[in-house]
Amino acid sequence: MTRPLRTAGVDExxxxxxxxxxxxxxxxxxxRRVPExxxxxxxxxxxxxxxxxPQIRAAAIAWHVEFVDVAEIDRLNILHATMAGMSRAVHALLPCAERVLVDGNRLPPGLPCKARAIVGGDALEPAIMAASILAKVARDRLMRELDRQHPGYGFAMHKGYGTPEHVDALRRLGPCPxxxxSFAPVRALLQPELEGI
Structure with a gap:
């Protein structure tokens, strides 16, 4: 009986x-150890x-969470920065993946094996669901930590999304690091600064 391919799910x-x-x-x-x-x-x-x-981490053959920082997002744009992060996350897996399933409609460059992009994959493929959960929990946890370093913006509550409360804090306090x-609402607030240079 042939061994199933080591299949990595990828999501952001x-x-x-x-x-x-x-x-x-x-x-x-x-x-045989997929969490319920x-x-x-x-x-x-x-x-x-x-x-x-923690159940996913304990049951996984391999897992990796990669953070793509704001500097890379602003330098490359959000799509290309996300794709670069996906590629790094796959390359970091040990043992390595033999097949990759990515949530979405495009594949990151330079993957080390066969891959398929699946629109809505985070509702269809258990490995992508698991990746979706690990990414979300890791990011939410980090945003709560960053809230303590940059108080006043409410990062622990809205996690950086453009809620009315966040936009209001952004107007009052100005952007932080x-x-x-590169995102329009932030750039609009920086325009007067840039014009004064």
């Missing part, structure tokens, strides 16, 4: 926010994601 969390890094996760699940209750991280309550995260200068 945090492409849309105005602040903070993107988190990318790659996970190779053991076919996996789903797209967005469909799960925060408490359920927190329960599943966590804000993505």
């Amino acid at each position: 969390a945090g492409r849309g926010p105005l602040a903070g890094p993107v988190a990318v996760a790659a996970v190779i699940l053991h076919p 209750g996996l789903d797209d991280s967005k469909a799960l309550a925060e408490s359920r994601r927190e329960e599943l995260e 966590l804000h993505r200068r």
